[in-house]
Every structure is written in structure tokens, then in C-alpha cells.
Amino acid sequence: MNQKLFVLFLCIISLYSCDKTTNINERYFTPSYTKEGIINKYYNTIHLKNKQNTKTGLDYSWIKKLNDSIYSKEVYNPAFKIQSSKEFMIQGSEVIETSYKRFYSRDTLTAVYPDNVSATYMTFGKDSVYYDVKLKNKDSIHILVRQSTKMIKDTIVDNKQAKIIEQVTTNTVFFGKTPRDTTMYQVRSVYVEDIGLWQSTLTADSYIRKKILVEQLLPEQFDKISKHNIKRVGYIDFDNTIDKDNELDLCTSHEFIADYYNGGNDRAGFIGGKGNLKKLVLSKLNTSKLNNESGYLTFRFVINCKGQAGKFVTNQADFKYNEKQFSEETIMHLYDIISGVKHWRPVIIRNTKRDSYFYVTFILKNGAIQDILP
Secondary structure, eight states: OOHHHHHHHHHHHHHHHHHHHHHTTHHHHSOSOOTTOEEEEEEEEEEETTOSOEEEEEEEEEEEEOSSSOEEEEEEOTTOOEEEEEEEEEETTEEEEEEEEEEOSSOEEEEEOGGGOOEEEEEOSSSOEEEEEEEEOSSSEEEEEEEEEEEEEEEEETTEEEEEEEEEEEEEEEETTEEEEEEEEEEEEEEETTTEEEEEEEEOSSEEEEEEEEEEEOHHHHHHHHSOTTOOTTOOOTTSSTTTTSOOOOSSOGGGOBOTTOSGGGOOBOTTHHHHHHHHHHHHOOGGGGTTOOEEEEEEEEEOTTSOEEEEEEEEEOTTSOBOOOOHHHHHHHHHHHHTOOOOBOEEETTEEEOEEEEEEEEEETTEEEEEEO
């Protein structure tokens, strides 16, 4: 190899190495994506301290790259209404927020940064970073957010590199210059290479919220399910269910079935809570019928106002959140157990028992049940 070609070769290697070093942390925060991004779907389970009952909801996080340096993140609730939006960039090991808004039904809070500079709110490095932002509306209300973030350690999740991050946050709500309420909480999060946020646990004084990634959607899939008239997040087509030949009496019409996140403290669910549901499943489980399966097997169904369940459908995904097909024997065995429950707790909305959608997700690994959600 002549000298000029050798120098050129070294330059190319050097540029490649620098680019790889600069961008490697992007893979922990942003999912592997198409040009329009990927939407991560999360289940959120809230465990109220000193109580057996749990609350379960979901949200969607849409991250996409706007240009060579700026990303956007939009968070949507189960009704597909946007809850927050931010823009950020990744420099070395730090994620730097350049704009942020929270949206409420009648208000919007916009981030104001000290000295009009952006704020670092995440790090994949060894040193702690500090985030100090005022979220302010057009009048006199604002929330002062103070947060410290540090990386705890590197780890491995399903043969992928991952990082565990810990954040301690204090939110103080002000009316004018008067502080009205202060909340503190700690979040431990796991970010997985090419997936993004995989799961997190938020611990506050009165509750613990566990967030887990259960599905990844392409923009066209998200667009389809978010624009479906009566076909809300839990919608089930009664003509295409496992038990489509079985009748289920509804107290109202199909279009008025409540979504499973309605009901506040009186949400639909298994009587006795998650612990009792696990005991029931394990008491009836035949592990040989799980066929060494791994992934997320979700049964969605309706619980009517009488506490009867029916109209079961499934969602099936592997641990990379790609669609997969579980064995028919596995599906039907777990279906027989869930559908055999004679009475569920119906949702109560405004002191009235209602029909509602519900779901049970089995997390299977190598033919064993690792967990049951919610």
C-alpha cells in the first residue's frame, strides 16, 4: 500500500471511530427507528402503599429525529391525546433538552431555562448531572422542577447492552411567588440499546409506579389505531374473537364500553388483585402446554357490568416487541384458565357499574411465566 493510500485509510478509520464514539449513546435513548421514528407503548401499574389494589394505565412515547442533531419526543395518553412534547440533542454522554411543554385540558406549561440556556436532563456517563427548569403558564402558575441524574451501572438485557439510570426529582408548584405543593420521588430506569427506555420504577411517598415496555409500533400503525372513531385503545371486534360464538350481555351498546383506564379507584379487574390472580393461574397451570414459549401474550376482553368476562382476543409479541405467533396449545390453555374465572370486578363510573375493556398479559420465558400484568 503506498503512503497516500495508507494515510487516507487511517483518516477514514479515525473519522469512523470519532463518529461512532460521538453517536454511540444515541442507541440507548432512541429506539432503532425508521425516518419517522418508532412509538414505544408502555403499561403503567401504580401500587398504592398499604393497599392491595393497583391502578393500571398506559402511554405511548414517540421519538423521532428531526435533523442531524435534534430529536423530538411526544408522549400520548391511552386516548391518544398528547401529554407532553420535548426536543433534545445528544452530546457525548449527555442528553440536553432544548424545549419542553406539558399539555393539560385547559392549560399548557412551557419550560423556561435559567439564563435562557438548555438543560441536561439525562446522562449515560459516570458524573451526576443537574436539571433545574421552571414550567410556566401564561398567567401565574408554574412548577419548579429540580432533578439530579446519575448512571448506576452497565448491564445486559436480552443479550443487549443496557444502562441503569437513577433520578431524584423535586416538583414545587407555585401560584405567583407562593409555593403550594412539593412532591419528591425517585426513578430507576433501564435503557436498552436500540430499544430506548425498557422499564422504570418510580417511588413516591404514597405509591410506586412500574412502567414496562410491551410493544413497539411503526408510525403508520399508531396513526391507524389513533384515528378510528369508536374504535378506541381497547376496542374489540366482536366478530373476530376466540369465543365469538358465545354471547355476552352488555348493559349498554358496544360503542359505550368504557376503556380499562376509566373508573379511578373503582377500575375493572380481578377480585382480590394481582396476587390472587397469580395464585389462580399457577394452581391450574400445566407447564407442558407452554411449549418453551417466550414473549408477551396478552388477552384483551370485556368485563360487563355484572362482572362476567367474554369476547377474548390476543396480542402476541416477542421480547424485541415484534409480532409473533404463540402455539395454539399455549394460547388455548391460558385462555381456558382466564375465561374460566366466573366473576370479575366491574368498573364503577359515577356510582354506576359499567361494561369495560380489560387485559391480562402473560410474560413467558422459556416455557415459564415470569410475570402477569396488570
